[in-house]
Amino acid sequence: MKKPQSAPDPNRKAKLEAFDRLLTVMDELRENCPWDKKQTWESLRHLTIEETYELSDAIIEGDWLEVKKELGDLMLHNTFYARIASEQKMFDMADVLNAICEKLIERHPHVYGDAVADTEEAVKSNWEKIKLKTGNKSVLQGVPKTLPALVKAVRIQDKARGVGFDWEKKEQVWEKVEEELKEFQSETDKEKKMQEFGDLMFSLVNYARFLDIDPEEALERTNKKFIKRFQFLEIESAKDGKQLGEMTLAEMDVYWNRAKSL
Numbered sequence: 001m002k003k004p005q006s007a008p009d010p011n012r013k014a015k016l017e018a019f020d021r022l023l024t025v026m027d028e029l030r031e032n033c034p035w036d037k038k039q040t041w042e043s044l045r046h047l048t049i050e051e052t053y054e055l056s057d058a059i060i061e062g063d064w065l066e067v068k069k070e071l072g073d074l075m076l077h078n079t080f081y082a083r084i085a086s087e088q089k090m091f092d093m094a095d096v097l098n099a100i101c102e103k104l105i106e107r108h109p110h111v112y113g114d115a116v117a118d119t120e121e122a123v124k125s126n127w128e129k130i131k132l133k134t135g136n137k138s139v140l141q142g143v144p145k146t147l148p149a150l151v152k153a154v155r156i157q158d159k160a161r162g163v164g165f166d167w168e169k170k171e172q173v174w175e176k177v178e179e180e181l182k183e184f185q186s187e188t189d190k191e192k193k194m195q196e197f198g199d200l201m202f203s204l205v206n207y208a209r210f211l212d213i214d215p216e217e218a219l220e221r222t223n224k225k226f227i228k229r230f231q232f233l234e235i236e237s238a239k240d241g242k243q244l245g246e247m248t249l250a251e252m253d254v255y256w257n258r259a260k261s262l
Contacts, residue, residue: 004111023093026079030087041084048077060220106130124162139163150216153205161209170210177203229259 009015029036055070079093086092107127109115117123131142139162143155160166167173180203184196208215233255234244242251 022075022079026076026083030080030083036080039080039084041081044077044080048074051077056220060217060224121161124158125164127162129163148216150201150205150219153202154209154215157206157209167206167210170207173203173207173210177207179203229256232259232262 031037051070051073055067055074058064058066058070078096082091082093082096105112107130108123109126109130110117110123115126117126131139139159140156143152143159147155157166167176177200180196180200184193184200187193187196205215208218233252236255236258237244237247237252244252
């Protein structure tokens with residue numbers, strides 16, 4: 001295995017000391033804090049999901065101080081899981097870190113071996129082929145079942161693309177979007193209409209991928225925009241002594257259009 005070169009890190013010692021400090025604090029809390037003593041895999045799981053979404057939100061907002069905080073929270077959770085596993089004689093943090101290092105080395109033969117991959121697409125294609133060789137029965141096996149549907153659609157399409165199952169041009173994808181839209185509009189049965197709507201959304205996700213747009217982030221940005229404008233409507237109409245439930249749509253549109261102009 002070849003040894004790739006990396007630039008020297010002047011802060012490596014400080015980083016190692018900080019990680020060692022986190023491990024020490026985790027041990028102290030687990031042994032001395034009533035709340036930390038009670039935590040289990042299951043009790044931490046939903047908190048970890050929440051922290052992940054908080055990190056995502058901070059990234060979208062561009063709030064880098066908050067990103068730093070949320071990264072710390074996730075590091076704590078990772079350390080917590082490893083501590084619990086160590087108590088149960090399953091594995092410890094060293095096993096976790098060595099396992100991910102081995103995985104990264106194995107999946108980057110263009111860095112640590114003789115394989116060639118000069119583009120991002122070539123790297124992803126190598127990943128999927130390596131996974132199949134090392135035990136995965138399906139290219140889609142690694143897509144978590146509990147992912148939100150929109151995110152799952154992106155991951156499914158990414159993995160299929162990694163083995164060459166993809167459209168050649170974005171124009172072809174847009175034709176598929178238009179085809180699915182017509183099928184959705186022409187369907188009258190409620191159950192089938194829902195299926196056609198799913199097909200339409202899946203094809204839109206595909207098109208977004210060809211434009212290098214993250215559909216989850218795009219939708220979340222629209223959510224935030226709507227919330228901001230709607231709250232403006234609430235605040236400004238209240239200042240004028242009006243109540244939302246008693247206003248006409250035309251009256252609300254006046255405030256909505258003002259919000260859009262800000």
